[in-house]
Amino acid sequence: MIEIIETIMLLLGGLGAFLAGMEIMSDSMSRLAHGELRRMLNKTAGNRFAGVGIGAAVTMIIQSSSATTVMVVGLVNAGILTLFQATSIIMGANIGTTITAWIASLGSLDVSVFLLLFAVVGVFMNMLSKREKVKLIGNTLTGIGLVFVGLNVMSTAMDPDLHPELMGVLEEALAVVQNPFLLLLIGAVATGIIQSSSAVTSIVVVLATSGVLIGGTGDGVYYVVIGSNIGTCVTALLSSIGAQSNARRAAVIHLLFNCFGAIIFTTFLLIWGAFGTSFQDTVLNVIFPENYQFQIAFFHTLFNVTCTILFLPFIKCFVWLANHIVPEKKGAGKAAEELLTEPDERLLRNPSVGLAYLYQETGKLFGYSKATLDEAFNAFLKKDMSVTKDVNDRNVEIAQMSKQEVAYLVKLSANSLVMEEEKTISSLHYVLNDIVRIGELADNVTKYTGHYVNDGLHFSSEFLEMLKGMYEKIEKLYSLSLEAFTNKDFLKLREVDAVEDEIDNERRRLVSTHIQRLNEGRCQPQNSSIFINLVGNLERAADHITYIAHSIEQNQ
DSSP, X not given: OHHHHHHHHHHHHXXXXXXXXXXXXXXXXXXXXXXXXXXXXXXOTTOHHHHHHHHHHHHHHHTOHHHHXXXXXXXXXXXXXXXXXXXXXXXXXXXHTTHHHHHHHGGGSTTHHHHTHHHHHHHHHHHXXXXXXXXXXXXXXXXHXXXXXXXXXXXXXXXXXXXXXXXXXXXXXXXXXXXXXXXXHHHHHHHHHHTOHHHHHHHHHHHHHTTOOTTTTSSHHHHXXXXXXXXXXXXXXHHTTTSOHHHHHHHHHHHHHXXXXXXXXXXXXHHSTTHHHHHIIIIIHHHSTTOHHHHHHHHHHHHXXXXXXXXXXXXXXXXXXXXXXXXXXXXXXXXXXXXXXXXXXGGGGSHHHHHHHHXXXXXHHHXXXXXXXXXXXXXXXXXXOXXXXXXXXXXXXXXXXXXXXXXXXXXXXXXXXXXXXXXXXXXXXXXXXXXXXXXXXXXXXXHHHHHHHHTTOOOOHHHHHHHHHHHHHHHHHHHHHHHHHHHTOTTHHHHHHHHHHHHXXXXXXXXXXXXXXXXXXXXXXXXXXXXXXXXXXXXHHHXXXXXXXXXXXXXX
């Protein structure tokens, strides 16, 4: 009994070290490739092959198809990715996740003992170096080392030479489970609990290293591997709860892809009853002679690559099917999806991508605030007081979104980020304040409209034309600033500053002309307060627009 408890404890400890190593390695590699991840996801466009390649590459970096799929669900929910793009990335993620089984298979080679030293080397690199990149490389090596420490501990726990009787009982117990559907269920449930098909496949590989094959020597282990691909969909499905329709559809597509693949391969295995023996003798033993661990890893890769090749031409069919399984809610349409929404928490799993998403959302909020100023200014020209409530409502939305984004930035700050990203977070706090101020200045403009109408004031057509000219410069300034902010284009800052100087000069000219008209008796004195305040508010709005453009300098 004590022997059984010790073995279980070793197994759990080894699994813990393995999963911890995967987490450390995943986090460090994600941070090393922080800029590349978001750039890769932006390059999918409508190219399904690019999507598959990017999905595979991202998953190899972060070592988790579940994490990639959850990230994709978040990007779809944010409107950054289309369902077509998401489907190809999900297919690629399934290929990328097979790399873990190959890593686990290295444990069957004599070289694996040297890989354990990576943990020590990585720790010393982290301790002795002050450079952030070197520290991240050290953490990556530490993660790889811990992966093999975990595999080594699990292999030791199940060493048949150390525990011959226990391993004999375990081998007999697992050999009894030969029902294909039960084996599929075991793979799916185990993966659903651990939330990692990579971990389940690695455990199967470790068992094979110890001479223990689930389902005996036939095809049993392959059914478990297939089932693990179904179980890995649980994470994305849970993540999509409460999301928009398209995000739930992305999770459903992930499930459909793996289920259809499982049906095809299970049917194939059931028809070709001797697959395990014949395929092993004719193909696997030729490529990996007498190495069942690599054969399992090969089958895992074969399953996902074959499914991708089969289903890649039918991406639009998957999208069509998902649209019917998850129909659009009544009353929800394109306009509803375009409304400002709360930042997507799913993307916090990868802070770099989450920050890129929030940066994009901040650009949208900038546009929303400028549109509010447009509405208020045009209403002043038309002496239209009906927009006052709408401008107030829009300002409430701007303030609410700003608070949500600030809270999101705080959560991002709690994660490990590279210095460039920390600077970006700091600059976004200031940008959000500038966006709120633009909205508040729009609210001031509506108040001036109220005085304009209620006090029976009159402004000359000459003044109104000059005012329009000033605002045209503000619109030009906004276009340049948005481009500079969105693309982080430092060359645009010169143009921004030049236009901003023109607006300052225009304000001085307007005020000087107004004073001259007052002295000549061509303007009503009661107009003076509204005139000067209006022009001053427009100039301040231009200042905040300029500040937003220059925020990119803080990221250097």
